[in-house]
Amino acid sequence: MYAAKAHGRNRFSYFTPGLQTAALARLRMTNDLRTAIAENSLRVYFQPIVDIHSGKIQKAEALVRWLHPQRGFISPMEFIPIAETSGLIIAIGDLVFREALCWVRKWRELYRPDFQISINQSPMEFQGDQERYIKWIHELALQNLPGQAISVEITEGLLLDASQKITSKLLQFRDAGIQVALDDFGTGYSSLSYLKKFDIDYLKIDQSFVRNLATDASDIVLSEAIIMMAHKLDLKVIAEGVETQQQHDLLKQAGCDFAQGYLFSKPLPPEEFEILLQRQKT
Secondary structure, three states: OHHHHHOOOOOOOOOOHHHHHHHHHHHHHHHHHHHHHHOOOEEEEEEEEEEOOOOOEEEEEEEEEEEEOOOEEEOHHHHHHHHHHHOOHHHHHHHHHHHHHHHHHHHHHHOOOOOEEEEEOOHHHHOOOHHHHHHHHHHHHHOOOOHHHEEEEEEHHHHHOOOHHHHHHHHHHHHHOOEEEEEEEOOOOOOHHHHHHOOOOEEEEOHHHHHOOOOOHHHHHHHHHHHHHHHHOOOEEEEOOOOOHHHHHHHHHHOOOEEOOOOOOOOEOHHHHHHHHHHHHO
């Protein structure tokens, strides 16, 4: 079934020994992931998001990591799709939210009163039960945190589904003060009408544009156009995948607001991330 779905709808695939092996591996990983969630052995790492003009860390993106007892670290590219198809992504998303709240409260108190952590939301999560986000907003209030302490990252594809369910969630976030970032902008179904219709606060330029800034004139032109358009619409821009000083300088020259990538730091456990904030404060 998964093999047929992977090649598109309305197809069938013959069940071969290779498919059986893949199905068993998938089942095993699903069970292991369910155990990891139950035993609270998934970890949340944080990658800095830096003000490109001041060089200061102002935000972080929360990213889930899985250290498997036998296989070691498993790439999110491998286990997140399984989490989505099995429904386990909801529990993982809630875990990330709780961890993000814990750390953002501490870091706002100690280092930056306006510090913000962004949390990725998959289409499956975002199209789910609205009560879930009501609970998130309630939890923010219990922690005495404003909505601006959190931003939610969604993909362009979600905005294609202009259903009442999607719209109401975006309005729900706006009313709570939670900001919304459009992830991987420029790689999917970019449309100015989405940016006008929905309450979006940030555009994240995909790393596929950033990677070739120094060598491909068209990528810098596209990035400049995205930045200029975003600013005209009163949106901030975050560039992902910044790995070199040259990329940083080109983005700064183009007027980009924030940057994220290995030039600044890889994703870190919270204790190591906090060391970066301590150094910045001193």
